[in-house]
Amino acid sequence: MIPVRGFEGARVAVLGLGRSGLTAAKALQAGGAEALCWDDNADARARAEAEGLEIHDLGKAGAFDGVAVLITSPGIPHLYPEPNKYIARAWEAGVPVDNDISLFFRSAATSEWDEFDVTPKVIAVTGSNGKSTTSALIHHVLTEVGRDSQLAGNIGRGVLDIDPPGDGGVVVLELSSYQTELARAMTPDVAVFTNLSPDHLDRHGGMGGYFAAKRRLFAEGGPDRAVIGVDEAEGQFLSNQMSEGNGDDRLIRVSSGQKLAGPGWNVFARKGFLSEYRKGRQVGSIDLREVKGLPGAHNHQNACAAYAAVRTLGIAPRVIEKAFHSFGGLPHRSQLVTESDGVRFINDSKATNADAAAKALAAFKNIRWICGGLEKEGGIGAVNAHLGNVTKAYVIGREAAQFALQLGDTPLEVCTTMAEAVAKAAEEAEQGDTVLLAPAAASFDQYDSFEKRGEDFIACVQATLG
CATH class of the missing domain: 3.40.50.720 (NAD(P)-binding Rossmann-like Domain)
Incomplete structure (x- = not known):
């Protein structure tokens, strides 16, 4: 403590x-x-x-x-x-x-740090989607290379429940907008912004308030290094505000899907390959296609953000690549439950909004999609561009019929319960199909949490397959 x-x-x-x-x-x-x-x-x-x-x-x-x-x-x-x-x-x-985040930043550093050979570091990660995977991946890489690392905040343990960091220790914090919007003290050494999409809009009074809550980690915190996803306008705005010019290497821009140019420090993924550029020259690369714990473009964005964060600590690209391959992923986040007769069953219960579900739909083909739940403000329009990957949707939740009306011409069946949806999808699935739970909605109409929903999916898969 x-x-x-x-x-x-x-x-x-x-x-x-x-x-x-x-x-x-x-x-x-x-x-x-x-x-x-x-x-x-x-x-x-x-x-x-x-x-x-x-x-x-x-x-x-x-x-x-x-x-x-x-x-x-x-x-x-x-x-x-x-x-x-x-x-x-x-x-x-x-x-x-x-809040407790502020108490942590006020209290973590002590006079004992003056005696350490290597001052402890705090890496704080925020964003709409991927922050849990990014935080866990950073922690995993640090642990694999022998650094003393603790994972806390919105994942793992409470921030004040961890041990005081020792010589060279690193604390990796996942911070939600609920945590960043109020904390009076936030001074991370490295701050990471993954991306932004509509979420928690009622809590923040709209999209502007939501972004403002995330932005406080950078504007109030003044991190030594900022890792910022620039695939949305808000990330571009934030990266521009954090930079003093093109050559400012305190800023690392991150992208999935576009090549980032310029004399600054850039990390991006295209067609499954991660590339790191500094001062216009490539200095590192990783083939992400065979990293089983990080499937899909959205996880490649997470990989870029985690890679950039640990690079600020001086860890070499080849060492990071080796650690990536031993990362098993997180429960309920593109989690491979099992594969049977050529059909994969993927648990992405953490996809509680349309943007997260869209990223999951983009990661797979021939999808038998289990979706539905307590719909969030903003609707599910973000999934429309990826419905071509869906062979059939199986809609659950108390408002399943209303949810189904938004799926257009996509073949679907209203199942209401998880057990019925899994049984139908498994029965109709063919070799090469993926049965994917990516609800695009909150869980609270039927479950206490997205974790409980994911656990029910796993249990239903196991019961169905015997």
């Missing part, structure tokens, strides 16, 4: 007692603060109290008297679609609102 510094003897309120909230409260206590904890859920309060934490009703009169700061969990909205009532009360009381 990383004890929180700067609040010794202070009263600090903690709102939300899930993973991040509980860890933040304990880390505050470890640093000498008085953690005052609250959650509207009685079970969550009971769990916190059982772990020795003090429960403090933030709804009572005077609840914020003497409180130095309110630490809120990422899932709690503080502005859109409307402010949480406790956060609004903190504003009224003049109490600053912050």
